[in-house]
Amino acid sequence: MMKVLLRGHDYKHEVSELVKVFEKFKKIEFVENEALVDDQSFLLANDVLEENDEYIITSKIKEKNQSSIENIINCRKIVDDTRKMKKILKQKIKLSIYDILSKFYDVAPPWGILTGIRPTKIVHELMEQNLDIQYIREKLKENYRMSEEKIHLVTKIAQIERPFLKENSNDLVSIYVSIPFCPTRCIYCSFPSNPLDQGKNLIKEYLKALLYEIEEVGKILKEHNKRVNTLYIGGGTPTTLNPEELKILIRSLKKHIDLKWVKEITVEAGRPDTITIEKLNVLKDEGIKRISINPQSMNERTLQAIGRSHTAEDIIHSYKMAKEVGFDTINMDMIIGLPGETVQMVENTMKEIEKLNPENMTVHTLAVKKTSKLRQHLNQYPLGEEEEAKKMLEVTQAYARKMGLIPYYMYRQKYMLGNLENIGYAKRGHACIYNIQIMEEKQSIIALGAGAVSKIYYQEENRLERVPNVTNIGHYIARVEEMVERKKKELDHN
Numbered sequence: 001m002m003k004v005l006l007r008g009h010d011y012k013h014e015v016s017e018l019v020k021v022f023e024k025f026k027k028i029e030f031v032e033n034e035a036l037v038d039d040q041s042f043l044l045a046n047d048v049l050e051e052n053d054e055y056i057i058t059s060k061i062k063e064k065n066q067s068s069i070e071n072i073i074n075c076r077k078i079v080d081d082t083r084k085m086k087k088i089l090k091q092k093i094k095l096s097i098y099d100i101l102s103k104f105y106d107v108a109p110p111w112g113i114l115t116g117i118r119p120t121k122i123v124h125e126l127m128e129q130n131l132d133i134q135y136i137r138e139k140l141k142e143n144y145r146m147s148e149e150k151i152h153l154v155t156k157i158a159q160i161e162r163p164f165l166k167e168n169s170n171d172l173v174s175i176y177v178s179i180p181f182c183p184t185r186c187i188y189c190s191f192p193s194n195p196l197d198q199g200k201n202l203i204k205e206y207l208k209a210l211l212y213e214i215e216e217v218g219k220i221l222k223e224h225n226k227r228v229n230t231l232y233i234g235g236g237t238p239t240t241l242n243p244e245e246l247k248i249l250i251r252s253l254k255k256h257i258d259l260k261w262v263k264e265i266t267v268e269a270g271r272p273d274t275i276t277i278e279k280l281n282v283l284k285d286e287g288i289k290r291i292s293i294n295p296q297s298m299n300e301r302t303l304q305a306i307g308r309s310h311t312a313e314d315i316i317h318s319y320k321m322a323k324e325v326g327f328d329t330i331n332m333d334m335i336i337g338l339p340g341e342t343v344q345m346v347e348n349t350m351k352e353i354e355k356l357n358p359e360n361m362t363v364h365t366l367a368v369k370k371t372s373k374l375r376q377h378l379n380q381y382p383l384g385e386e387e388e389a390k391k392m393l394e395v396t397q398a399y400a401r402k403m404g405l406i407p408y409y410m411y412r413q414k415y416m417l418g419n420l421e422n423i424g425y426a427k428r429g430h431a432c433i434y435n436i437q438i439m440e441e442k443q444s445i446i447a448l449g450a451g452a453v454s455k456i457y458y459q460e461e462n463r464l465e466r467v468p469n470v471t472n473i474g475h476y477i478a479r480v481e482e483m484v485e486r487k488k489k490e491l492d493h494n
C-alpha cells in the first residue's frame with residue numbers, strides 16, 4: 001500500500017494516476033497526516049511551497065522508520081497566466097514524483113510521466129510551434145521523462161500523421177457507423193456489443209432506426225456544407241448483418257451522404273465466424289476497399305479461453321477468401337498478454353500473420369477494462385507479468401519490421417498490461433486515415449448508431465465537444481430523433 005500525503009496542492013487525480021504507473025493494480029490511499037502510516041505502508045509526501053517568485057516542490061518517500069529519499073524541483077511563477085501556471089505546476093509535481101519513485105524502485109517506466117491515452121498529441125503540439133524534431137526529442141526526455149525508444153516511436157508516428165492532419169479544415173468531417181452486434185462477447189471487451197443470442201431479434205428495428213439517423217444526418221451535413229473525409233463502419237462486428245442488410249446499409253449511406261470527397265471507406269469485418277463469400281462480394285461490389293479480419297491470437301486454446309467462437313483455421317480461410325475477392329487493404333488486429341499466453345505463443349501468432357502478409361496490423365496490449373468479463377473474474381484468468389508483456393511487444397515489433405509494416409498511429413488505454421501501448425502498422429500507402437483522425441482529435445467525427453460518440457471539433461478554439469448517442473439498443477431505437485437533434489444542435493454552433 002502506498003499512502004500519499006499532499007501539502008500545498010490537491011492534484012489527487014494526477015498524482016494517483018502517476019503512482020499507479022509504478023504500483024500497478026495496487027492500492028494507494030491519500031492521508032492527511034504522517035502519523036496514519038502503519039509499518040506495512042510506504043509514505044509518499046509531496047509538498048508545494050510558494051516562495052517569492054518560485055514554487056518549491058518537494059517529494060519524499062520512505063518506509064516507516066527507514067531512511068527516506070528526497071527530491072526538490074523549483075519552478076518559476078508565471079503570474080499573469082493562471083491556467084498555464086497550473087499546467088506547469090502539475091507537470092513539475094509529476095516530474096518530482098516520477099524521479100523519486102524511479103530512484104526508490106530503480107525502474108524507469110518508459111512513458112515517463114505520461115498517463116494520458118494520446119502521447120502523440122504532445123508531439124503535434126510541439127510540431128505546430130515549428131520546433132526542430134531534434135529539439136522536440138530533447139523536450140520529450142526533459143519535460144516528460146519518456147524513454148529513447150518511446151520518443152523514437154511517437155516522433156516517427158507524428159511525422160507520418162502530419163500530412164493527414166494538415167489537410168484538416170472546419171468543413172472536413174469523418175463518419176462513424178456503429179453496428180453493435182457480435183456472435184459472442186469476448187471476455188476482454190467493453191465496447192457496445194450485443195451477443196447475437198440476445199440481440200438478433202433487434203437487428204431489424206435497429207437498422208430501421210439507423211437508416212433514419214443516416215438520412216437525417218445526411219441532410220444536416222449538407223446544410224452545414226460539410227465534406228466527408230473518411231467513413232468507418234465498426235462496432236461490434238458489422239458483418240453480423242446478413243448480405244442484404246449490409247447492402248441496404250451501405251446503399252443508404254451512399255444515397256443520403258455525399259461521399260464525393262471521401263478518401264477511404266472501412267468495414268470492420270472483424271470476426272471470421274461472421275464472414276461469408278456473399279458478404280465479401282457485397283462489400284466489394286459496393287466499392288469497399290478496406291476491411292479488417294481480426295485473429296487476436298492464432299492459438300486455439302486462447303481463442304476458446306477469450307470466448308471467440310472461431311478457430312485459427314477460420315481466420316486463414318476468411319483472409320484468403322477476402323484476398324481472392326480483392327480488397328486493397330486488409331487489417332488484422334491482435335492482442336498481446338491474453339490470458340495464458342506466453343512469448344512463444346505470440347511468436348506463433350506473428351508467424352501465421354506473416355504468412356498472410358496483411359497491409360495493416362494493429363497490435364493491442366490487453367487492457368483489463370472495468371466492465372469486461374475478464375475484470376469480473378480475474379482470478380480465473382492467468383495474466384502475464386509486465387516484463388513478459390514487454391517481450392511480447394518486442395516480438396510483434398520485430399515481425400512488423402520484417403513484414404515491411406511501419407507504425408502509423410498509436411494510443412494507450414487505462415489498465416493496460418505493463419502500461420504499454422497499442423500500435424497500428426501499415427505498409428506504405430495503406431495507413432487508415434480514420435484511425436489517425438480519431439486519435440489526434442483535430443477533425444470532427446460524426447458518429448451514428450447505438451453507443452457511438454460524435455466529437456465535434458472547433459478548429460479556431462482547438463476545442464472538442466462530445467455528443468454521445470445512447471448505448472442501449474432499445475433506448476436508441478426509441479430515441480433516435482433525439483440523437484439526430486443532439487448532433488444538429490452542436491453542428492449549428494460549429
Ligand SMILES: C[S@@+](CC[C@H](N)C(=O)[O-])C[C@H]1O[C@@H](n2cnc3c(N)ncnc32)[C@H](O)[C@@H]1O
Pocket residue numbers: 182188189190191235236237268269270271293294296333334335364365366367368369
Ligand atoms: C472494437 S473492437 C472491434 C473488432 C471486432 N469486433 C473483433 O473483435 O474482431 C477493435 C479491437 O480492439 C481490440 N480490443 C478490444 N478490447 C480490448 C482490450 N480489452 N484490450 C486490448 N485490446 C482490445 C481488439 O483487438 C479488437 O479487434
Ligand code: SF4
Pocket residue numbers: 181182183184185186189190191193235236237270271
Ligand atoms: S472484441 Fe469485437 S467481437 Fe469481441 S465482443 Fe468486442 S466488439 Fe465483439
